[in-house]
Amino acid sequence: xxxxxxAIATLVMGIIGLILSxxxxxxxxxxxxxxxxxxxxxxTKLKIAKSEVVIRGDSLATSGIVLCIMGxxxxxIVTTIMGMFAASL
Numbered sequence: 001x002x003x004x005x006x007a008i009a010t011l012v013m014g015i016i017g018l019i020l021s022x023x024x025x026x027x028x029x030x031x032x033x034x035x036x037x038x039x040x041x042x043x044t045k046l047k048i049a050k051s052e053v054v055i056r057g058d059s060l061a062t063s064g065i066v067l068c069i070m071g072x073x074x075x076x077i078v079t080t081i082m083g084m085f086a087a088s089l
Contacts, residue, residue, distance in 0.1 A: 006044040007057030007064065013037030014067025021074040024082055034071035041065040 014037045020030030044061045 001054065001056050003060060004044060004048060004055050004057035006040055006047070007060035010037050010041035010044055010064030011060045011067070012064075013040065014064040014071065017071035018067050018074065021071040021078060024078060027075050027078050030071055031075045034068040034075070037064055037068040037071075041068065 013033050017030045017033030017037055020026045020033060023030070041061045041064045045058060045065075048055050048058050048061070
């Protein structure tokens with residue numbers, strides 16, 4: 001059996017979003033990837049749950065959603081640190 005393509009896309013979006021969230025200027029692109037990854041991941045998990053045919057990829061979608069949430073948290077932390085640094089100048 002083959003994994004669902006959207007589950008793989010969710011995982012890739014989560015990885016890219018998390019990596020970009022650490023970089024101060026590029027973290028705005030990272031939050032974009034994370035939000036899109038969360039939307040795709042939840043839709044994929046709902047599609048897999050409602051499917052009558054066995055579709056693999058539920059764990060990929062779950063891990064992609066977790067990575068996206070971690071990317072959003074890192075974005076908030078990095079943006080807050082950038083704001084505190086800019087305010088201290």
